[in-house]
Every structure is written in C-alpha cells, then in structure tokens.
Amino acid sequence: MKYVVREKMFAVGDDYWIEDEDGRKAFYVDGKALRVRETLELQDPSGAVLVVIHKKLISVRDAMTIERDGDVLVTVRKKRLTLLHEAYRAHLASGEELEIRGDLIGKEFDIEYEGERLARISRRWFSLRDAYAIDIERPDADAAMLIAIAICVDRLVVEED
Template sequence: MKKYYFKEKFFKITDHYPILDEDGKNAFFVDQTFKFLGYEARVSYKNDEEIFTIKRKLLSFLPIYYINFKDEAKRDMTIKSNLALFRKSIDVLMEDGKISLKGNFWDYEFEIYYKGKLIGEVSKKIFSLTDQYELRVLDEKYTEALVGLCLALNNIKDLELASSSSGR
C-alpha cells in the first residue's frame, strides 16, 4: 500500500503543486493552466515526464472529464457527474470496466473499487485552511488512474462550490 497527499493552494488561478508520497517527498506534479472555461491539467513525475492529462468537456450539462495516459498500456478514463434525486453520483469508465465509488466522495471519505476489488481509499484531512486529502492506493497498478480520479473529483467539487456561492 502507498499513500499520497494532495494539498491545494488557497487561491487557484493557476496551479503548480506536488503530490507528496508517504515520506513527504514529491511523487507527482500537477500543472493546471488558467482558463475562463473548462479545466485542463497535466500530471508528471518529478523528472517532468508527462504521465497523463485531464480535460473537462466544454459543452455539457454536467461535468465530463477525459483522462488520457501517455503510456499506451494504460487505459484512458472518462469521469461523468450524474444528476441524482437526493445525492450526487459519478460514473468512472475505463475501456474494460467501471470504477465504483462507495462512501461520501463530496466530503472525501470514500473507497474505490474496480471489478469488485478494493483498489484505493480517500480521506480528507480535518482542520486545514485549504483542501488536503490522502489517497491510499491498495493496488499500485492503478496509482496514476486514482490520482487522476482524485483531481477530477476535486474540480467537480470546486465547480459546485463556485456555483452555490454565486447563486446566493
């Protein structure tokens, strides 16, 4: 099992920040560019080798994200936010199956399953000024996919917070 820690900046016009491993060392870097519409981020190793990109589809009623891996052996992912009556739901689709989220992913307390097998867990750090959360990867062959999933979910949450605060 490996652990990774995400800590966001307070102001998010552009972002360049590390994702830390359990030893507090830089494991990945996230580079997010400023856009008036949409979301685009590039994730790389510490040697600046790109691993994958995340892009949000511009013209959709609910957010849809595409994660494209540079390694051809990895499966690209599509993440879709769904309209549900009492709570939000997310579909995470890979070419050969679906990832399931169980728990409260809006509060960053959830488990991640692939084909019925627990592959990861996410929990939010309490008592922090900015969003900080921990990803526990139980099956390391899904590390990059789980990092991408966490980043997309975080952007969905940011969009919802922005729309709820502007509607007041």
C-alpha cells in the same frame, strides 16, 4: 502506498505537489492557465507528463477526461440516478467502469472496481483544510490514473456546489 495532496486553492494556474507517505515529491499537478477549457497535467518529479486532465467543454452532465499519450484513458462523470448518496463513475477506454462513492464533499470516498476497493481518499488524517490522502491499496494499480480520478471528482464536486 499513500499520497498526500496539499492543494493550494488560490495558486496561479493550480500548481501543486503530491507527496508520498514519506514526504517525497511523487507527482506534480501543473494547471495550464489561459486555456479555453480547464487543463491539468499530472507529471512525475522529473517533469514527464503521465496524464492530462481536461474538463469537457460541452456535456449534458459535467465530465472530465484523463488522457495518456493523446488517447482518452478515462471519462469521469456523476452517476445518473443515485437515491441515497452521491456517486461518480469512471468509464475506462477498455469499456470497464470504476465506481466512486462515499462522502465526496468531505473527501471521504472510495474508488472501486467490481466491489474491490482500489483506492481510499480521506481527509480524516489531516487537520489542514485543503489536504487529503489518496491510499492506493493495490500494488499493481495505476497510481497516476487513480490520483487523476480523485482530482477529477474533487474538481467536479467543487463546481457543483
């Protein structure tokens, strides 16, 4: 299933819809303004909160966490040593890791688990500057979690520049 992110970079509180490939509203990103640390909620169309994304306040390397029901589900941060390309890792609470690699600045990257691609993030399909697609390749994958990881990587890369 493909999802389209048309991020409004200058919207108050960073609020925007993520649509499915048929143009239906699938997820809402609600940026919480006036918070000490950056906080985003990923909601379903009815407004139910699926995950909460936080920027870590104090960290040697920038990191973001994804929480579900108050528990940390994933921590996303830049991989320490990468020689030829930028890469990020998503550390799951279960101890497993997802690898995020590709052209992160150009928004052409993959989220992989043990060499299997779970999702592809691509701007290639769009002429709009602030739009990209998230193609969830496995039907049993947690779409909200993978979309939240893509949002984290996007935010962390933008802050790095």
